[in-house]
Amino acid sequence: MSVREDIGGSPLPDGWAAPAHxxxxxxxxxxxxxxxxxxxxxxxxxRRAIAGATDHAVSLTQARFADVDHETLRDQGRQIRAHAIAxxxxxxxxxxxxxxxxxxxxxxxxDEGEARRIIAGICVDENIASxxxxxxxxxxxxxxxxxxxxxxxxxxxTDLGEFVVQAMxxxxxxxxxxxxxxxxxxxxxxxxxxxxxxxxxxAEELTAFARAGLRHAFxxxxxxxxxxxxxxxxxxxxxxxxxxxxxxxxxSVPRVHIALVGIEKVIPRRRDLAVLLPLLTGHGTGQxxxxxxSITGGPxxxxxxxxxxxxxxxxxxxxxxxxxxxxxxxxxxxIRCGACQNVCPVYRQVGGxxxxxxxxxxxxxxxxxxFRGQAEGGEVAQATTxxxxxxxxxxxxxPLHDLLLGLxxxxxxxxxxxRREQMAFAxxxxxxxxxxxxxxxxxxxxxxxxxxxxxxxxxxxxxxLRRWTDGRNLVLERRRR
Amino acid sequence: xxxxxxxLAAVRSTPRGDDPGQPDRLHAPDAPTELRDGExxxxxxLHECALNSTVVHRVPEDSVAATILAILDEADAQSVxxxxxxxxxxxxxxxxxxxxxxxxxxxxxxxxxxxxxxALDATITGCAAAVAATGxxxxxxxxxxxxxxxxxxxxxxxxxxxxxxxxxxELFDGSVLADVGSLLALQSGPSRSADIEKVLIxxxxxxxxxxxxxxxx
Amino acid sequence: MDTGEAIADHVxxxxxxxxxxxxxxxxARQTVTDAELVLVxxxxxxxxxxxxxxxxxxxxNSGHDGPARAVARATLRALDDGTDDPIxxxxxxxxxxxxxxxxxxxxxxxxxxxxLRIAKRVRELSSFLAEQSATIASxxxxxxxxxxxxxxxxxxxxxxxxxxxxxxxxxxxxIELIELPSAExxxxxxxxxxxxxxxxxxxxxxxxxxxxxxxxxxLLVSADPGCLLQLGGRMSxxxxxxxxxxxxxxxxxxxx
Numbered sequence: 001m002s003v004r005e006d007i008g009g010s011p012l013p014d015g016w017a018a019p020a021h022x023x024x025x026x027x028x029x030x031x032x033x034x035x036x037x038x039x040x041x042x043x044x045x046x047r048r049a050i051a052g053a054t055d056h057a058v059s060l061t062q063a064r065f066a067d068v069d070h071e072t073l074r075d076q077g078r079q080i081r082a083h084a085i086a087x088x089x090x091x092x093x094x095x096x097x098x099x100x101x102x103x104x105x106x107x108x109x110x111d112e113g114e115a116r117r118i119i120a121g122i123c124v125d126e127n128i129a130s131x132x133x134x135x136x137x138x139x140x141x142x143x144x145x146x147x148x149x150x151x152x153x154x155x156x157x158t159d160l161g162e163f164v165v166q167a168m169x170x171x172x173x174x175x176x177x178x179x180x181x182x183x184x185x186x187x188x189x190x191x192x193x194x195x196x197x198x199x200x201x202x203a204e205e206l207t208a209f210a211r212a213g214l215r216h217a218f219x220x221x222x223x224x225x226x227x228x229x230x231x232x233x234x235x236x237x238x239x240x241x242x243x244x245x246x247x248x249x250x251x252s253v254p255r256v257h258i259a260l261v262g263i264e265k266v267i268p269r270r271r272d273l274a275v276l277l278p279l280l281t282g283h284g285t286g287q288x289x290x291x292x293x294s295i296t297g298g299p300x301x302x303x304x305x306x307x308x309x310x311x312x313x314x315x316x317x318x319x320x321x322x323x324x325x326x327x328x329x330x331x332x333x334x335i336r337c338g339a340c341q342n343v344c345p346v347y348r349q350v351g352g353x354x355x356x357x358x359x360x361x362x363x364x365x366x367x368x369x370x371f372r373g374q375a376e377g378g379e380v381a382q383a384t385t386x387x388x389x390x391x392x393x394x395x396x397x398x399p400l401h402d403l404l405l406g407l408x409x410x411x412x413x414x415x416x417x418x419r420r421e422q423m424a425f426a427x428x429x430x431x432x433x434x435x436x437x438x439x440x441x442x443x444x445x446x447x448x449x450x451x452x453x454x455x456x457x458x459x460x461x462x463x464x465l466r467r468w469t470d471g472r473n474l475v476l477e478r479r480r481r
Numbered sequence: 482x483x484x485x486x487x488x489l490a491a492v493r494s495t496p497r498g499d500d501p502g503q504p505d506r507l508h509a510p511d512a513p514t515e516l517r518d519g520e521x522x523x524x525x526x527l528h529e530c531a532l533n534s535t536v537v538h539r540v541p542e543d544s545v546a547a548t549i550l551a552i553l554d555e556a557d558a559q560s561v562x563x564x565x566x567x568x569x570x571x572x573x574x575x576x577x578x579x580x581x582x583x584x585x586x587x588x589x590x591x592x593x594x595x596x597x598x599x600a601l602d603a604t605i606t607g608c609a610a611a612v613a614a615t616g617x618x619x620x621x622x623x624x625x626x627x628x629x630x631x632x633x634x635x636x637x638x639x640x641x642x643x644x645x646x647x648x649x650x651e652l653f654d655g656s657v658l659a660d661v662g663s664l665l666a667l668q669s670g671p672s673r674s675a676d677i678e679k680v681l682i683x684x685x686x687x688x689x690x691x692x693x694x695x696x697x698x
Numbered sequence: 699m700d701t702g703e704a705i706a707d708h709v710x711x712x713x714x715x716x717x718x719x720x721x722x723x724x725x726a727r728q729t730v731t732d733a734e735l736v737l738v739x740x741x742x743x744x745x746x747x748x749x750x751x752x753x754x755x756x757x758x759n760s761g762h763d764g765p766a767r768a769v770a771r772a773t774l775r776a777l778d779d780g781t782d783d784p785i786x787x788x789x790x791x792x793x794x795x796x797x798x799x800x801x802x803x804x805x806x807x808x809x810x811x812x813x814l815r816i817a818k819r820v821r822e823l824s825s826f827l828a829e830q831s832a833t834i835a836s837x838x839x840x841x842x843x844x845x846x847x848x849x850x851x852x853x854x855x856x857x858x859x860x861x862x863x864x865x866x867x868x869x870x871x872x873i874e875l876i877e878l879p880s881a882e883x884x885x886x887x888x889x890x891x892x893x894x895x896x897x898x899x900x901x902x903x904x905x906x907x908x909x910x911x912x913x914x915x916x917l918l919v920s921a922d923p924g925c926l927l928q929l930g931g932r933m934s935x936x937x938x939x940x941x942x943x944x945x946x947x948x949x950x951x952x953x954x
Contacts, residue, residue, distance in 0.1 A: 076504055089489065184677050218599070243674060274652075291533070293667035295665040305565070305588050305589035306629070350898055383891075385888025386759055425760065425765045
């Protein structure tokens with residue numbers, strides 16, 4: 001790419017290179033949680049950064065709501081979401097009618113492939129050769145970028161963190177903070193390579209470098225693609241929050257704006273935002289409100305000075321409608337704030353990539369089996385200790401603990417549990433349901449452990465306990481007197 | 482492609498879950514985005530703006546132009562665009578900027594040329610409202626355009642005293658927002674990011690300098 | 699048990715049932731013995747729950763409701779002895795399982811009523827002991843230690859028991875109770891989780907152990923043998939000088 005003369009103000013930085021492609025396939029089917037977790041845990045910086053950032057986020061969230069009646073606010077948030085989801089068909093139709101009234105073209109994507117085809121089709125039909133993109137988890141779900149590149153569309157992620165992720169060929173590590181797991185040094189190395197010179201290794205300079213290039217992208221792109229935090233039924237609007245301002249620019253500057261939004265994002269009224277917005281931002285980043293909140297309602301109108309000529313909204317089902325009215329419906333209440341990740345003691349150690357798909361932490365452990373199926377995604381629902389910290393922080397009170405238990409049960413019912421585990425629990429159940437066998441086996445267990453123990457401690461790698469005793473001793477309580 | 486009827490049929494085919502009913506909220510929620518009992522809205526606005534790095538200038542009507550020119554001087558802003566929502570003040574402010582040697586234009590004239598808009602040093606806008614509890618400036622597409630508040634490195638917003646509402650509840654619930662057009666925009670301070678090792682950087686894609694000129698008295 | 703004789707003659711002493719749980723029967727025997735000792739010192743007639751096995755939690759939390767129900771049923775029938783005597787459980791997690799989840803386990807089974815009866819009788823041990831704080835204090839318990847308390851997740855977030863075990867610790871002379879910054883964060887045990895994901899589980903323990911080192915405690919106390927197995931096991935492997943004890947054992951030592 002070269003400097004385009006017709007664009008004033010923000011020429012491309014020297015050596016600006018097209019970002020690398022994102023990996024096309026997720027790892028879910030090919031690796032285990034343990035393997036993926038190990039990869040992050042093997043990087044001391046990533047572990048420290050994730051623990052530090054999540055702890056910090058939790059303390060900010062707690063401080064944010066310390067002076068208000070947080071519990072009542074959460075009750076109200078839950079009620080709004082539950083009401084919206086219980087009446088989703090009606091609110092969705094209301095939203096569609098109002099959005100069309102605003103001049104938005106609405107599309108219906110039943111699955112991920114359809115979402116990709118629809119958006120690629122819009123790009124082809126509208127002669128869109130380049131798009132700027134504002135961070136969207138829905139687009140991660142459908143692996144949109146590679147599909148667009150497949151039809152010759154240049155895609156540039158404009159959220160600073162997402163831009164780094166894209167250029168590294170990485171995946172976002174956190175819903176809100178995509179490069180939580182990356183160091184400044186890594187960003188410096190990447191940007192210096194793109195610039196073809198050694199940039200100053202300071203966050204401010206590195207941000208300025210990205211800004212300059214991204215500014216050019218905003219001003220030249222034919223299309224802008226965003227997600228949406230909420231769809232407001234009474235007005236047919238799409239709400240989007242960002243701190244950098246990239247969401248607003250993406251949906252305002254290019255000629256065509258395309259939003260890809262899950263159907264569960266519908267809320268009845270604008271005024272519901274008085275509850276949901278502080279819950280979203282306070283639980284996401286600890287902010288009272290994000291710097292930019294953009295509520296868009298269709299293309300530029302006649303009297304308006306700027307704005308897109310066309311707006312397209314693609315409604316994504318991809319497994320959502322199947323959850324309505326069922327045991328797992330409450331998973332659809334999620335507003336994607338990321339608080340459950342921040343508070344999760346497992347996520348704190350392993351980060352987002354360990355979950356193998358788009359969403360990490362407790363909500364990831366719930367959504368992954370639900371959207372990808374038990375065969376592919378069932379394992380991640382096991383990867384929590386059921387400690388309940390997520391239940392206590394969720395702004396809309398999703399009972400994540402119960403949903404995780406339900407998914408574990410469903411995995412068993414669907415026959416997706418490994419045979420060894422199935423057998424082990426069957427034998428365990430048969431033996432320990434008989435008190436005399438229980439007494440016998442616990443006595444044998446005590447006796448064998450006693451024999452294996454030295455000074456009351458079993459540290460050898462005992463058959464059957466190898467995984468347990470690899471990093472821990474089995475300490476037997478002994479009589480003191 | 483899935484058509485609307487098929488798509489909506491899938492959504493309708495499932496049994497309905499428990500509906501706790503539409504929340505009935507005549508009162509503002511107890512949220513960080515509302516005033517406390519007895520709190521003065523202007524005190525809170527100033528407090529929140531200080532927290533979000535918005536510079537507030539509380540001035541009488543006859544000092545508005547001079548205040549804005551001083552801000553432009555300090556920001557070394559040469560090319561300036563002014564938006565419709567300045568109303569009656571727009572022409573006077575345009576003239577004042579021009580008289581001070583600035584390249585001042587109506588945003589509506591600049592915006593169609595993306596290159597020109599992208600090269601602006603500052604935008605001067607009015608607003609649809611300001612929210613005290615969050616330190617936010619509210620603009621509409623009809624008034625400030627969709628990008629008018631964040632396309633340039635410096636954003637100056639003129640707010641009338643009676644435009645200041647208490648919190649988000651009053652903003653969204655009342656009749657504050659009439660016809661906003663294709664965008665209802667809230668902005669609370671300069672553009673920011675903390676993506677790189679949690680270091681806070683102001684002025685990422687939007688302005689790094691935000692000034693709120695509160696016309697009072 | 700030198701104190702047993704002193705009250706053996708009493709007629710009409712309150713009776714409590716002690717349910718050791720499977721951890722108590724296999725690895726945490728001393729905890730059960732100490733719990734009994736303490737209860738006797740406090741003037742209770744203690745009956746061991748004969749025939750009770752496990753609450754079924756390992757299977758229940760792994761999604762295997764069949765085996766969970768079979769095992770829990772044996773325990774339920776053993777505990778359902780026709781009395782209203784409180785059933786004390788020296789494990790926050792097991793107490794939570796019986797009190798809150800058995801209803802689900804036995805839903806629409808012949809044992810549904812029994813499950814409700816038992817749920818009402820079951821008490822987590824430390825919350826029961828906290829009610830005896832005055833009696834405990836009158837016995838002048840003494841133990842010199844800088845103590846950190848670790849909250850069991852299920853005890854804290856399901857049973858909502860937070861202050862009770864701390865109150866018991868405060869009733870002991872010589873204990874300096876340090877509030878650990880990560881007291882409420884999961885230790886990484888999670889039952890079968892600790893065996894499924896050992897690396898993650900151990901790392902979770904380590905993050906808490908570092909806090910204990912920083913706080914310079916010399917005794918870590920919890921009211922859940924699972925957490926103690928995990929944290930004590932990791933500290934033992936790492937050669938940490940911090941002792942780990944169940945609350946019941948702390949009290950037993952302090953009353954000895």
